[in-house]
Amino acid sequence: MFRSILITVVAALALPAVGAQLNVSQSGTDLRVQFQGDANDDWRLQRSTDLTNWTTLTNFGLLLSGKATNAPWRSVGPLTDAHQFYRGLKTSGPFDPAVFHTISLTFTQANWQTLLANGRTTGLNVYCSLLTMDNGATNVGVGARYKGNTSYFGPGLKKSINLELDWTDPAAKLMGFTTINLNNAYGDETIMREPLYFTVMSKYTPCPKGAMARVHINGQLWGVYSLAQQENGQIISEWFPSNDGDRWRTPNPPMSGFNSALGYLNSTNISAYQSYYDLRTTNSPASNAWQRLVNAIVVLNLTPTNELRDKVESVLAVDDWLWFLAIENLFADDDSYWNKGADYSFYYAPESGRIHPLEHDGNEALSVTNDATLSPVQGATSSNRPLLYRLLPINELRQRYLAHLRTVLDEQFNPTMMTARIDRFYDLSIASIVADPNKGFTMVTYTNDLRVLKDFVTNRYNFLTNHAELRPRGPNIVEVFDPIRRPPPTEVPFITAHVMPDGTNGIDSVWLYYRDKNFGRFSVSQMFDDSAHGDGAAGDGIYGGATSNFPAGDKIHYYIEARSDNAARAASFHPPRAEQNTHAYLVTNIIATSTPVVINEVMASNTSALPDPQGEYDDWLELHNLTDQEVDLTGRHLSDEPNNPRKWQFPTGTTIPPNGYLIVWLDEDGMAPVGLHASFKLSASGETVYLADTDANLNAVLDSVTFGAQETDLSYGRTYADPNRFEIMQPTPGQPNN
Numbered sequence: 001m002f003r004s005i006l007i008t009v010v011a012a013l014a015l016p017a018v019g020a021q022l023n024v025s026q027s028g029t030d031l032r033v034q035f036q037g038d039a040n041d042d043w044r045l046q047r048s049t050d051l052t053n054w055t056t057l058t059n060f061g062l063l064l065s066g067k068a069t070n071a072p073w074r075s076v077g078p079l080t081d082a083h084q085f086y087r088g089l090k091t092s093g094p095f096d097p098a099v100f101h102t103i104s105l106t107f108t109q110a111n112w113q114t115l116l117a118n119g120r121t122t123g124l125n126v127y128c129s130l131l132t133m134d135n136g137a138t139n140v141g142v143g144a145r146y147k148g149n150t151s152y153f154g155p156g157l158k159k160s161i162n163l164e165l166d167w168t169d170p171a172a173k174l175m176g177f178t179t180i181n182l183n184n185a186y187g188d189e190t191i192m193r194e195p196l197y198f199t200v201m202s203k204y205t206p207c208p209k210g211a212m213a214r215v216h217i218n219g220q221l222w223g224v225y226s227l228a229q230q231e232n233g234q235i236i237s238e239w240f241p242s243n244d245g246d247r248w249r250t251p252n253p254p255m256s257g258f259n260s261a262l263g264y265l266n267s268t269n270i271s272a273y274q275s276y277y278d279l280r281t282t283n284s285p286a287s288n289a290w291q292r293l294v295n296a297i298v299v300l301n302l303t304p305t306n307e308l309r310d311k312v313e314s315v316l317a318v319d320d321w322l323w324f325l326a327i328e329n330l331f332a333d334d335d336s337y338w339n340k341g342a343d344y345s346f347y348y349a350p351e352s353g354r355i356h357p358l359e360h361d362g363n364e365a366l367s368v369t370n371d372a373t374l375s376p377v378q379g380a381t382s383s384n385r386p387l388l389y390r391l392l393p394i395n396e397l398r399q400r401y402l403a404h405l406r407t408v409l410d411e412q413f414n415p416t417m418m419t420a421r422i423d424r425f426y427d428l429s430i431a432s433i434v435a436d437p438n439k440g441f442t443m444v445t446y447t448n449d450l451r452v453l454k455d456f457v458t459n460r461y462n463f464l465t466n467h468a469e470l471r472p473r474g475p476n477i478v479e480v481f482d483p484i485r486r487p488p489p490t491e492v493p494f495i496t497a498h499v500m501p502d503g504t505n506g507i508d509s510v511w512l513y514y515r516d517k518n519f520g521r522f523s524v525s526q527m528f529d530d531s532a533h534g535d536g537a538a539g540d541g542i543y544g545g546a547t548s549n550f551p552a553g554d555k556i557h558y559y560i561e562a563r564s565d566n567a568a569r570a571a572s573f574h575p576p577r578a579e580q581n582t583h584a585y586l587v588t589n590i591i592a593t594s595t596p597v598v599i600n601e602v603m604a605s606n607t608s609a610l611p612d613p614q615g616e617y618d619d620w621l622e623l624h625n626l627t628d629q630e631v632d633l634t635g636r637h638l639s640d641e642p643n644n645p646r647k648w649q650f651p652t653g654t655t656i657p658p659n660g661y662l663i664v665w666l667d668e669d670g671m672a673p674v675g676l677h678a679s680f681k682l683s684a685s686g687e688t689v690y691l692a693d694t695d696a697n698l699n700a701v702l703d704s705v706t707f708g709a710q711e712t713d714l715s716y717g718r719t720y721a722d723p724n725r726f727e728i729m730q731p732t733p734g735q736p737n738n
Contacts, residue, residue: 020065022088031076035065035088040176042135043088045076051085062091062099062135064175072136094133094175095209095229097199097421100428102134103182103227104216105144105163112218116161119145120152125167131174139174143167149252151186151363158223158438160184161215162230179230182215184223185363189441189449191433192425194226197331197365199421200412204404204580205323206239206347207359212425214432223438224429231360233281236347240356241519246289246348249278249360253342258384261341264301270294284350292348296355301386309394313521317349317356319579321387322401324357329378330405330413332371332460334364338379338388352520372459376405376469399563399571402469407576409464418457426450473502474572475510475562478541486588489552489698493585494534496544497527497560497574506565512545513579514558522579523548527560552589552692552699553645557582586643592693595702596631597656599691600624601717601737602705604682609713609731613674618667619682621689622717622733625656635694636702638664640680645692645699648678661734684710 020037035043042062046054063074076086091099106129109115115126125143132138143164146152151160161182165174174180185191191212198210208229215222229235233243250260259265259276266272270290279289296315303311312318324344328336335343337357345358377398379388392398412418433439433446464470478500483493495514501507510529513522527545529535535544550556559578564570575581601622603609612618621638625631633654639647654676656662662676666689669677682689686708693700705726707716715731718724720738732738 020088020090022086023068025073026079029078031079032073033063033076033086034068034071034073035063036068036071037065039064039066039071040093040173041065041090042093042137042175043090046087046089047076048085048087049083054087056089062101064133064136074136093209094177094180095198095211095227097195097211098424098428100212100214100432101227102214102216104130104132104219105142105161106130106218107144113157116144116146116159120147125164127168128163131163131165133174137174139165139172141168141172147181148183148186151184154184154186154440156184156438156440158184158225158436158440160186160225177229177234179232179234181228181230182213183226183228183363185226187367188363189439189446190422190425190453191224191226191429192422193364193366193453194228194362195425196418196421197333197362198228198359200331200408201324201327201359201362203412204327204408204577205320205359206235206356208235208362210362212429214429221432221435221437223436224432226363228362231345231358235358240347240349241351244283245281245350246284246292247280247345247358248293248347249280249345250276250342251278253340257341258386259341261337261384262297262300262386263341263384264297264386268294268298273297280345289348293355297386300390305393308390309396312391313354315354317352317354317521318391318397319400320356322391322397323404323580324359325388326376326401326404327408328359329374329376330408330460330464331365332367332374332456333362334367335361338385341385349519351517354521366453366456372456373463374460376402376464376467395569396571399474399569400561400573403474403571403573403576405464406470406473407573409461409470411576413457414461415454415458418461419454422450422454422457469568472505472564472566472568472570474564474570475502475505475507476500477560477562477572477574480560480574480583482583482585486586487549488588488590489549490590492546492549494544494546495527495558495560495583496535496542497562498541499529499543499560499562500541502564502566502570502572508563508565508569510543510545510563511561512547512558513561514547514556516550516554516556518555518557522558550587551646551695552587552701553639553641553643554587555584555643556587557584559583589642589645589692590698590700592697592700592702595691596627596629597623597625597633597691598703598718598723599689599705600661601715601731601733602682602689602707603713603715603731604686604707604710605684605712605714607712609715610733612665612667612669612672612677614669614672616667616669618665618669620663620665620667620733621682623656623662623664623691624718625658625660625662628658630658631656633662635696637690637692637699638666638678638680639690639692640666640682640687642688642690645690645701646695647680651676663733684712686710 020035023034025032042064045057045060048054128142128144131142146159147162148160166172166178195210201207211227213227236243299315345360348355379385380392478498481496487493510527515522527543529543531538533544535542559582560574606617633650634652637646639645664676666678688706691703717737
């Protein structure tokens with residue numbers, strides 16, 4: 001007889017700890033489960049009898065979570081008389097490289113293949129009546145069309161397919177994604193080169209995610225595909241503060257080469273460039289977007305060499321480009337900047353005013369036609385590739401580029417790591433590849449190509465790790481230390497790092513890079529081991545350097561570079577994945593010694609007590625002027641985050657009359673034409689709200705109120721008898737509290 005079940009749900013190691021509730025039901029002797037949680041997540045199921053040894057139920061597959069009313073149920077099997085413990089492990093989504101999904105498409109049109117082919121030419125979608133996945137996901141009315149160039153004209157029925165999930169329903173998504181690509185991996189019998197490439201590159205620089213999938217069409221196995229994330233606004237939003245910039249593509253031959261490689265075409269007229277770049281967005285006037293691109297090209301190509309290092313950072317995210325170029329080279333990608341000067345993408349980020357690379361096509365990476373002995377600095381002497389030709393001769397940037405290559409070789413592109421990934425893709429897909437009726441190759445060819453792929457990785461790794469450009473190593477950055485305490489806005493803190501020479505080579509210099517946002521260029525200052533820079537004793541291997549003073553609540557991102565005293569001046573970085581990954585510290589708040597204005601009353605659960613000027617019942621707070629003088633609130637701030645006191649700023653000209661009151665609606669309704677509407681809401685379960693001073697006054701906290709769980713339509717305010725004490729009360733907006 002079944003005795004007990006413990007149900008737990010945990011997030012997979014290194015994934016965000018987003019939970020779900022695992023529901024169970026019993027039908028006779030059958031145990032069924034359902035994951036109740038985010039509809040964009042799917043889960044593996046594991047079972048244990050002792051809470052120590054866990055077994056993944058491979059036959060169970062993956063199951064989508066969702067609401068209790070619509071999430072799918074699935075049978076686990078018959079109940080037993082043993083204690084059974086279950087837990088769920090969340091995948092990283094449809095492009096999880098450890099997952100092999102089955103995607104099923106249904107077309108009702110008899111000539112669906114002809115229609116998809118026409119769609120490739122016209123760009124018009126074909127109605128796919130139903131898409132389902134093996135995890136229970138279902139989409140109705142999907143837009144489909146064939147895609148690709150070389151891959152499309154190859155022999156066979158298996159063509160690459162673009163699927164728009166939101167074609168008939170703008171709100172529709174598949175596990176959070178509006179568009180996915182099923183790529184036929186033409187020329188790659190293993191079908192895993194693109195997923196391998198995307199899986200590694202996406203750890204370091206903007207790049208689609210990739211996996212493998214089995215595809216059925218109209219009930220029949222159609223083949224194994226490379227499943228790739230669409231290059232669209234969603235991927236931009238994953239990597240950048242917004243999707244409000246300009247996204248570009250460069251075309252394949254005959255329009256590629258120097259002309260599409262950010263080459264200067266002897267003109268600043270945008271018409272000279274319009275045949276060689278494809279603007280994919282309409283976020284800003286096209287003339288503005290083109291002018292920004294031409295300006296970046298001019299700076300890259302025409303700036304004097306001795307000024308280029310500084311000026312190019314204002315238009316190009318140089319470190320991002322170096323990661324991108326290094327990984328394209330490492331994987332010997334044929335569809336690359338170094339080879340074609342084309343078939344890549346880039347994005348202008350308006351927040352920083354700089355252009356970033358964006359990987360586009362990965363099906364020709366790790367190609368057997370490419371030489372494993374490709375120079376790691378291929379293109380550095382070719383004026384037809386301006387990024388490589390102009391940036392890599394600057395030794396600081398060359399050593400940064402080579403350091404990035406070493407990092408990827410150490411972390412990802414080595415025979416141990418890559419063989420494990422190849423074997424995992426093999427284990428996931430081999431049975432389906434054997435059964436694939438449209439694969440267009442024999443299994444003997446497949447086996448040979450798999451061996452060639454592994455050999456290429458080994459040969460490329462051995463060649464690069466023994467190459468003269470990569471043999472010199474940077475110093476060993478042993479440990480990095482944040483400021484000894486969270487600095488206030490008035491303080492310029494020191495960062496310290498323990499740096500040791502690499503072998504017999506000394507240390508040339510150590511550098512500190514920092515910025516107060518998660519985007520944009522870094523400021524830089526040198527670090528010293530001289531006892532004068534917060535570094536302790538001179539000559540002890542501890543280097544110190546100062547950042548700057550920043551406003552309260554700012555998160556300061558920083559990283560360290562150490563340069564060796566060898567002939568190359570080889571560099572190392574900490575963290576090794578800088579600038580994508582950084583260290584960080586927070587600037588603490590300071591408390592004002594006095595304030596003319598206080599938070600007098602708060603309502604965090606307003607259903608019928610007080611409407612705003614738009615007739616909506618939203619959260620609000622009341623400020624009270626304690627003085628007999630008008631108080632100007634211009635530049636002061638409200639916030640509900642202790643580490644972000646500048647969350648919402650009062651508009652210019654906002655005042656409170658002498659001894660008066662002011663209502664601010666906390667409703668995220670900043671576009672409302674009447675009333676003051678802050679950019680956050682309150683939690684009825686309790687939190688803290690802050691009133692902070694101007695930037696000039698270092699955003700000192702003028703007042704704060706912490707409240708617990710609130711009662712509906714009652715406020716939390718200062719008592720009349722003792723203004724220092726708060727209690728739940730009947731709301732009195734604009735008046736003294738009762």
